[in-house]
Amino acid sequence: MERARRIASGTAMHPALRAAVGGFAAAVVRLSTVDPITTELVRIRCAHHHDCGT
């Protein structure tokens, strides 16, 4: 679904928050106790559920 932008282009996020959110996601993906295929399937399932095209 195409949506109008809700936040102006170029708006910068709080640097520490951006780094921390990205760092958490990266740390989770690096975990080795769940195999990469399952991890990716879960990620894609969540993206579909939330209608996230990116």
Next chain:
Amino acid sequence: MGSLAALPTDDVMRVVLGHGAAAQVVGHVDVLAQLDAAHEAACDATSPRLLELCRLRIATMLGCGAEASARTPDSGVDDETIAALASWPTDPRFDDTDRAALAFTEHFVIDVATLDDATAAGLREHLGDTGLLDFAHALLVVEQRIRLRLAWDRLLGGR
């Protein structure tokens, strides 16, 4: 591991990811550190009052008793306001910014994909573009912590 239900969420995080055998799993300590950093950054990037109101609303919506009874020090939210939280659309303790943030939060938790323009614009009017961007990410961090905590409660011996 025993019941986690009575522990504060910070302690649950440490029990699951940062102690004993759990800490030996490659990556667990890294995840714990990033969770802590994200939570700290979320608190720094947003209004303590707004984030506390919205954290408590999420806790109630998701049925997380431990988070609903926890209080963030120096948030500026008093007990009377917390007791009235379910009545935020009409209760005079809540101002227009509170209402816009709580409306955004409820929609975010129920179905973030259908969050409408009016709800986003309503909050942007009070917080500005940067404030809305930071608030949405802070909300994500708070919601993830509560959902993660609930999952661990169910999986590892809590209620």
